[in-house]
Amino acid sequence: MKLALAQCNTRRHAVRDRALVQFSILAGLRACELAALTVGAVYDDIGAPRTSVLLHRAQTKGNSARRVYFNTELQRLLKQYRSHVADRASDAPLFATRFGTAFSANTMSQLFLDIYHSCGLHGCSSHSGRKTFITRLADKGVAVHLLAALAGHKHISTTQRYISVNEALLTRAVELV
Incomplete structure (x- = not known):
């Protein structure tokens, strides 16, 4: 961006x-x-x-x-x-x-x-900023039901399609164990 x-x-x-x-x-x-x-x-x-x-x-x-x-x-x-x-x-x-x-x-x-x-x-596309918004919040640990509300999605499955998995996210996830 x-x-x-x-x-x-x-x-x-x-x-x-x-x-x-x-x-x-x-x-x-x-x-x-x-x-x-x-x-x-x-x-x-x-x-x-x-x-x-x-x-x-x-x-x-x-x-x-x-x-x-x-x-x-x-x-x-x-x-x-x-x-x-x-x-x-x-x-x-x-x-x-x-x-x-x-x-x-x-x-x-x-x-x-x-x-x-x-x-x-x-x-x-015009959705790229939106995808960045959702992914950044997910990356910071915001729960998917809150992400869905912020994005105006009725179903969390829609929101989950916006979240990009990346190395930083995976690295932080395994540190939670």
């Missing part, structure tokens, strides 16, 4: 693109959920970042409302990003196209593909 973030710095909409990649990693949101975020959902009336946001049924893939929590790092990022969206109405998209309109889920997915492909990360 470091390659993708570095690539974002070279792009025409560097601030927005970098924030999108970081948001996907730090909150585990799907492309359709990122596209649906509004300024008012993420910032309060005085412009401070919220600690969480409620995604309504129509904004999620599973058609189930869920709360998404913002960790300290994401709140810090949102404080920096605020100046980028300060002139927008509360119902305006948090991440806008070059025309100032909301992304569609498909266009958001294409944007992620373009970012990843332009830095040589083939096989990555």
Whole structure:
């Protein structure tokens, strides 16, 4: 993901693109959920970042409302990003196209593909940040039922497919014996 973030710095909409990649990693949101975020959902009336946001049924893939929590790092990022969206109405998209309109889920997915492909990360998609989010939490010992709730999955078997097994995870696991 470091390659993708570095690539974002070279792009025409560097601030927005970098924030999108970081948001996907730090909150585990799907492309359709990122596209649906509004300024008012993420910032309060005085412009401070919220600690969480409620995604309504129509904004999620599973058609189930869920709360998404913002960790300290994401709140810090949102404080920096605020100046980028300060002139927008509360119902305006948090991440806008070059025309100032909301992304569609498909266009958001294409944007992620373009970012990843332009830095040589083939096989990555708009779900890569989400997969990183879930894997990092699993790697730190977060229980799968909590991961499922954070990801908005109804079944833990869905969440388990996102978790990448790696050397560090295996090494720590055997030390628990």
